[in-house]
Amino acid sequence: MKLYPYLYSAIASLLLTACTLQDAQKLPQLDSNQVSQKQLKVVNLDKTKILMGQTIYVPVYSHIYFENKKQAIDLSATLSVRNTDIDNSIIITSVRYYDTNGKLVRQYLENPIELGSLASTDFVVERSDKSGGLGANFIVEWVAEKEVSQPVFETVMISASSAQGISFVSNGRVIKNLSPKK
Known part of the structure; x- marks a missing residue:
């Protein structure tokens, strides 16, 4: 049997992954919330419209435990x-970003922003930011002047070092529907 093609493929894949992780670690660090908010339009909200x-409530994990409560992996x-x-x-x-005890840690918006059709934006909690704790969450409020399809709200938690990584997603849940006054 000729296993050489498979062996070469596996080695090439490992080298590519290692190079990709090393290259990614050398990329310049961006201010976590400046990039995506630059394209968003600040709006004056007319509540009558x-x-x-x-x-929406969206769970966030700033770290997760493994093996015991003494060892944790920090997550962005x-x-x-x-x-x-x-x-x-x-x-x-x-x-708004809240900690494990329900205390407000940070408010990300000073003014309402418009998110165009099929557009998306993001807000980041850096891996070194432990202010939220294990039970942190985002509370997001949105409105529309026309009937629209349900937006999607998710947090993606990730940690990577060397050739190991972990990532997972938490989905948002509606906790209150707006009832405009007529």
Whole structure:
């Protein structure tokens, strides 16, 4: 049997992965929330035009334990906000980060921002930021002036070092539907 092609393929794959991780670690560090917010339009909210909206709870894990509670892996977390409507914008009015005890740690928006049709944005909690603890969460509020499809709210937690990594996703849950006054 000729196993050489498989062996060469496996070695090439390992080398490529190692090079990719090393190259990624050399990339310049970006301010975690400046990149995606630059393209977003700040809006003046006219509450009389609001047709629908929600408050969303999104779990965040700044670290996870392994083997015992004495060993933990620190994680970075990216909140991804995605407008799934093909034709209409939504307005993100608030993105707040809370710690394990329910205390407000950080508010990410000073003003409401418009998220165009099929657009997305993100908000990052850096791996070194332990202020949220194990039971942290985002509370996101959004509204729309027209009926729109349900946006998607997810956090992606990740940690990578050397050739090892871990990642997983938490989905947002609606905790309140907006009831505009008529």
